Amino acid sequence: MKTVKVGLLGIGNVGSGTFQILSMNRNSIAEAAGKPVCVAGVLARNKNKKRDIDIDPDIISDDPDCILKSDEIDIVVEALGGIEPATTFMINAMKNGKHVVTANKAAVAANYDKLLKTASENGVQFKFEASVGGGIPILNAVSTVLRGNEFTEIMGIVNGTTNYILTKMTEEGLPYETALKSAQEKGFAEADPTADVEGIDVANKLTILMALAFGVYVKPEEIPTLGISRITEKDIAEARANGEKIKLIAHAKKENGKLQYSVKPMRLAENHPLAGVSNEFNAIFITGNAVGELMFYGRGAGPLPTGSAVVGDIIEISKTITY
Amino acid sequence: MKTVKVGLLGIGNVGSGTFQILSMNRNSIAEAAGKPVCVAGVLARNKNKKRDIDIDPDIISDDPDCILKSDEIDIVVEALGGIEPATTFMINAMKNGKHVVTANKAAVAANYDKLLKTASENGVQFKFEASVGGGIPILNAVSTVLRGNEFTEIMGIVNGTTNYILTKMTEEGLPYETALKSAQEKGFAEADPTADVEGIDVANKLTILMALAFGVYVKPEEIPTLGISRITEKDIAEARANGEKIKLIAHAKKENGKLQYSVKPMRLAENHPLAGVSNEFNAIFITGNAVGELMFYGRGAGPLPTGSAVVGDIIEISKTITY
DSSP: OOOEEEEEEOOSHHHHHHHHHHHHTHHHHHHHHTSOEEEEEEEOSOTTOOOSSOOOGGGEESOTHHHHTOSSOOEEEEOOOSSTTHHHHHHHHHHTTOEEEEOOHHHHHHTHHHHHHHHHHTTOOEEOGGGTTTTOOHHHHHHTTTTTSOEEEEEEEOOHHHHHHHHHHHHHOOOHHHHHHHHHHTTSSOSSOHHHHTTHHHHHHHHHHHHHHHSOOOOGGGSOBOOSTTOOHHHHHHHHHTTEEEEEEEEEEEETTEEEEEEEEEEEETTSGGGGOOTTEEEEEEEETTTEEEEEEEEOOSHHHHHHHHHHHHHHHHHHOOO | OOOEEEEEEOOSHHHHHHHHHHHHTHHHHHHHHTSOEEEEEEEOSOTTOOOSSOOOGGGEESOTHHHHTOSSOOEEEEOOOSSTTHHHHHHHHHHTTOEEEEOOHHHHHHTHHHHHHHHHHTTOOEEOGGGTTTTOOHHHHHHTTTTTSOEEEEEEEOOHHHHHHHHHHHHHOOOHHHHHHHHHHTTSSOSSOHHHHTTHHHHHHHHHHHHHHHSOOOOGGGSOBOOSTTOOHHHHHHHHHTTEEEEEEEEEEEETTEEEEEEEEEEEETTSGGGGOOTTEEEEEEEETTTEEEEEEEEOOSHHHHHHHHHHHHHHHHHHOOO
8 A cells, every 4th residue: 555645834822733643643543544654755945953753864854846847746735824824835736736735824815716726626625624614624615515505694703812802801900011021921922913813824725614505716815804903901801791702703694695704803792612712722613504503612833733624634535545 | 408307105294294394305405416306105094194295195195015026116215104114115115126215213223234235235335314313413523524533422302302301390399290290282292292301302312323433333222221210309409409400311432442321311500512402402411532612503303304304315415316
């Protein structure tokens, strides 16, 4: 039996999580995929950097073509983040006959049609479960087992950084700046938190969710987007006095055949299922015309949760690979 | 393009929900399946019974062989419930080359190996998403996109009747008998509620969950099972005084390589994600060694939610049918 060979573009959070899972769950993954799966190439800037995970230095290269043009790689995992060069790398991989898996919401949201078209033209699969909700398997559900439904509404808490900040503000009465600093200290927020706190990351994810659930592609920059940086202690207190919690919500709703969408802080009744989603957790609440209300809850970030979704995609593709 | 033809065994709750969805979402289902899907045969005791849904009387028959042996039926949906004759019908359908979809947890739990083996021997697919958690797509997630994980624990609220009764007891301080009567009046509990309130239905579902998540088949009658009929107002009050809620939990946990399992009422801290699952709703809380904690929440019963899962299975099978 031949082994499925994976090439990792990038060995940061997502790349190292993926590598770790493919190693620690090697046997059960081989059983699920019907064949062994191994990492045969890793793109990294610094071959000799000290890493927490044990990678054979011989498979590390700083030349993307060692993976993109390799004859032996079957699946390329793009784990660089950012729109470019990630998109170009993915397209080149597809043109070289490689299946592509990514967690990169910015690249998928910006180049959705182009990436899907290139995959289709080259007869390869393109999967991006990890791009929304990290380890939460929402995209697969919406694209497969829930397809008996026509969806009417999606509400998502899909950014752990902002949910952590809002939780701190709500539960500990902290002002925004102090809560942000706490998030940065815990590694939940970056030094420049703009993409998270201004809702840009959430808009990328809403673009992807809407494309799959409603079959409509809306550019992230066309989604009315408001972040959380102007939320005050007074806003939080007013919501609480009203029995509500403030959450940053990716929202899309179909009314009279027209799709309405926004990213903005919303006041949710305390007994709304999304109101109980705290700290860095994510959840997606979705309504279908048959199934009614569904919610998916879990870890939206982190090397292993995000790696779980990447590996899930790798397994699904591996099942279909025949030599 | 040929149409996929579905035969429904039974036109009660599940059968009529399935029929309704295939009709109301006809176009989006055809798009998802890559071909039209229609109901070509219905098994019913009484051809002329007045029904809420509009079925062409010409496709209704009281002879199961009209579906099981039909040359035109591709997929048989078993929606009769109970172990027999449902199991025999499913096996005969498979032997006649038909794919089978069911929502029948009792039959799947009792005859798991036999049903899977018969499907495999006859080169047909056998799917049963609706058998656990109704419309919640837990089985597909556990069998596909989450396979990068080794699972360590499952906790499920998978019976709407008992969750409704416990919610009434908790929120309104009702005694068990009064809450049961309320559930019966609302149609959430049957006249003979034994299978629900004694945990038998939950044990069937735990058998199926464990088979898929842990690859271990445990007969439902071998699962230590305790229902809710002996829970008193005092138990509920004691739990509340302790900041806890009582829920009937299907529980499986892997410790030191050994699988422990039970169905029993458990006291959960009020901030446990499952503690917020009220009334007739279901939820499954699952832990994987990569993804961490995940929860799936939704409607565990009812014609349309259960039909959603049945139709999801029909679509997945239809995608693979070529003529």
